[in-house]
Amino acid sequence: MSALKLYHASGSPNARRVRIFIAEKNLDIELVAVDLGTQQQFSDSYRAINPRSMVPALVLEDGTAISEVPAIWRYLEERYPAPALLGTTPEEKALVAMWERRAELDGFIPVMEAVRNSVPGLKGRALAGPHAYEQIPALAERSKARVAHFFADLDLRLADVVFVAGASFSAADITALAAVDFATRALNHAIGHSQHNLLRWYDAVCARPSATA
């Protein structure tokens, strides 16, 4: 086992993005649970690790704390390059970054936004982080419409390619999977029966051992 520690929460879709990445690389990294139910993310000890009070965060041997999913991914990819999940050539690296970001901006973030702006338990906490913001019901509705567009656009994309960023499984698939699963679980928005490309891709990524991470 490396001496790295990943602070996470089992129900956090962002933490799952890192756990799947770690599983794909077959790394042995200690998981430290942060209890969001008792708001442990706002404790002084966790705020010393991530002042934005969000999971996940990766703590290195020297105590350096890295938060934000793409930043943690970048560290792990640099330190453990194989198998590559962020691309290998300059062009591939850029295309994975592009498709992963589209999956995040058009899919993952709208799902999170719809949930945070509508769930009763998150009143006054419409954005994760240190500052408190009220929910905006109209935003939740707009986000749900965006999620529907995301599913349809991704289905079209997957008519042309095996995986989200092209021929190889990558971080873009991880973000898309986390978005689709959380939309299904928290918004009751599942893949449509006619979205055959998306269904084919979903079955393929769910068959990978990392999907249970």
Place this chain on the structure above:
Amino acid sequence: MSALKLYHASGSPNARRVRIFIAEKNLDIELVAVDLGTQQQFSDSYRAINPRSMVPALVLEDGTAISEVPAIWRYLEERYPAPALLGTTPEEKALVAMWERRAELDGFIPVMEAVRNSVPGLKGRALAGPHAYEQIPALAERSKARVAHFFADLDLRLADVVFVAGASFSAADITALAAVDFATRALNHAIGHSQHNLLRWYDAVCARPSATA
């Protein structure tokens, strides 16, 4: 001059993030203007380059089109490593990614969101991209409150470090600068007289030749 082409618009804060990056690396890349005033970003020819109908996009020698600012940056950094703007060691790369992302999520995106959800000329176009969404006035107000928090939080951060991600100028400074300048120009939200650290940093980054890009 390389045979790369950057499709951009002079008034686009996202395009500016790439232009500054190119200037810092002293690269000679052809700029191709996309006229947002006549909605050229929705033309078939531009949608073939970026189906999300957004600038900027970088087109490579083989015709591959890369959109999304961090993806374009990644390509340019891989191809032209010096001077490094995304970090050098694995730890630095992760920390630049983290601080750049915080500047984007907490600063740049709220500024854009406040503008898009309030400017009369963007009615029905509250989000860039191929899908049309109505403006949400309550979201514009929330975003303006977030921008105020961003300025205050960045001022605190810059009490400890010379540049946003640490000792060296990086992509994190570029995103923060683009956010601060667009907040001032489009939201009339300037740096406060008491935000001495932010003012010191702003003077330093604006003194670099790249700031006019």
